[in-house]
Amino acid sequence: MAACLAAGNTVIIKPAQVSPLTALKFAELSVKAGIPPGVINVVTGTGFVTGQAVADHPDVRKLGFTGSTEIGQVIMRSCANSNLKKVSLELGGKSPLVIFADCDLDKAVRLGMQSVFFNKGENCIAAGRLFVEDSIHDEFIRRVVQETRKIQIGDPLNKSTSHGPQNHLAHLKKLLEYIEIGVKEGAKLEYGGKRLNRPGYFLEPTIFSNVEDNMYIAKEESFGPIMIISRFSNGDLDGVLKRANTTEYGLASGIFTKDISKALRFAERVEAGTVFVNTYNKTDVAAPFGGFKQSGFGKDLGQEALNEYLKTKCVTVEY
Numbered sequence: 014m015a016a017c018l019a020a021g022n023t024v025i026i027k028p029a030q031v032s033p034l035t036a037l038k039f040a041e042l043s044v045k046a047g048i049p050p051g052v053i054n055v056v057t058g059t060g061f062v063t064g065q066a067v068a069d070h071p072d073v074r075k076l077g078f079t080g081s082t083e084i085g086q087v088i089m090r091s092c093a094n095s096n097l098k099k100v101s102l103e104l105g106g107k108s109p110l111v112i113f114a115d116c117d118l119d120k121a122v123r124l125g126m127q128s129v130f131f132n133k134g135e136n137c138i139a140a141g142r143l144f145v146e147d148s149i150h151d152e153f154i155r156r157v158v159q160e161t162r163k164i165q166i167g168d169p170l171n172k173s174t175s176h177g178p179q180n181h182l183a184h185l186k187k188l189l190e191y192i193e194i195g196v197k198e199g200a201k202l203e204y205g206g207k208r209l210n211r212p213g214y215f216l217e218p219t220i221f222s223n224v225e226d227n228m229y230i231a232k233e234e235s236f237g238p239i240m241i242i243s244r245f246s247n248g249d250l251d252g253v254l255k256r257a258n259t260t261e262y263g264l265a266s267g268i269f270t271k272d273i274s275k276a277l278r279f280a281e282r283v284e285a286g287t288v289f290v291n292t293y294n295k296t297d298v299a300a301p302f303g304g305f306k307q308s309g310f311g312k313d314l315g316q317e318a319l320n321e322y323l324k325t326k327c328v329t330v331e332y
Contacts, residue, residue, distance in 0.1 A: 017075075020323050025056060026053075026055050036055045037057070064088075068092060073096075074098050077101045077102075078102050078103070080104065082104040103137065103302075104262075107233070107262040108140050109141070109285075110268070111143075111144045117271070117291070118149060133178070133179060133238045134237040134238035134239060135237065142257075146248075150244040153242075157220060158203055164218055166217075176218060180214070221242060225243070258284045263284045268291075
């Protein structure tokens, strides 16, 4: 909502039906902060009913949506059919993270894990597939499995916890099906893959290796704590770029290497709206954020986000 409000508009937010309370709490706090009535509005409910009503409403002139590519297509059609409202979309992702042998391996392991397991994988820019150079592939997997065993799983309100439950039961079941498909297709389950035997929707952090390009888990987003690892030939930047770009998604990407020229070549040629070099998940409100291809269009952050909620008018005066 920040860019919309900063551009001088009122706003309606429709949070996901499975997590409405944070938006309602924000509305409560906005009243206490003195924001006038009618400036921030929250409507809750299902996407099918409430979300569709917002997309169809003739008084709404700009709509921003974060969610799946499939629902983004529905919303885009609704925006066109209703009143040709302006729309920006932040949709699905299968963000590649490429790890070269000349990286800081300790850092690559630590941030590689964060790139997947942060917020138990429920993160739009999570690294959907890791490509690890052949010469360090086995050592990388050994270290990642070793460190993943140490992850503290439990109550997310406990400060010592780093891995909480999935958002809802239907999503947990979808992740278990995703893992089952990976095993059936022949990927090697290195670690995890099971629901924990405890109250709550807890899924073990999961690691797959030997993932081939044609496999379901190599192409589809999990939106969960599932690390997908593929190897690539030593020094083959062109080959791994081609594989990284063979997807309809283009939200984020990353590379770990000490060779800055290699990193810049990757950054120029990878088809993604965000590129992380020797880091991951490090965003800033001043930096534009948004995807390419079927990951959507428009920006959520930076000056470009303000432009999403502004209209340019030209006035010509002769006197």
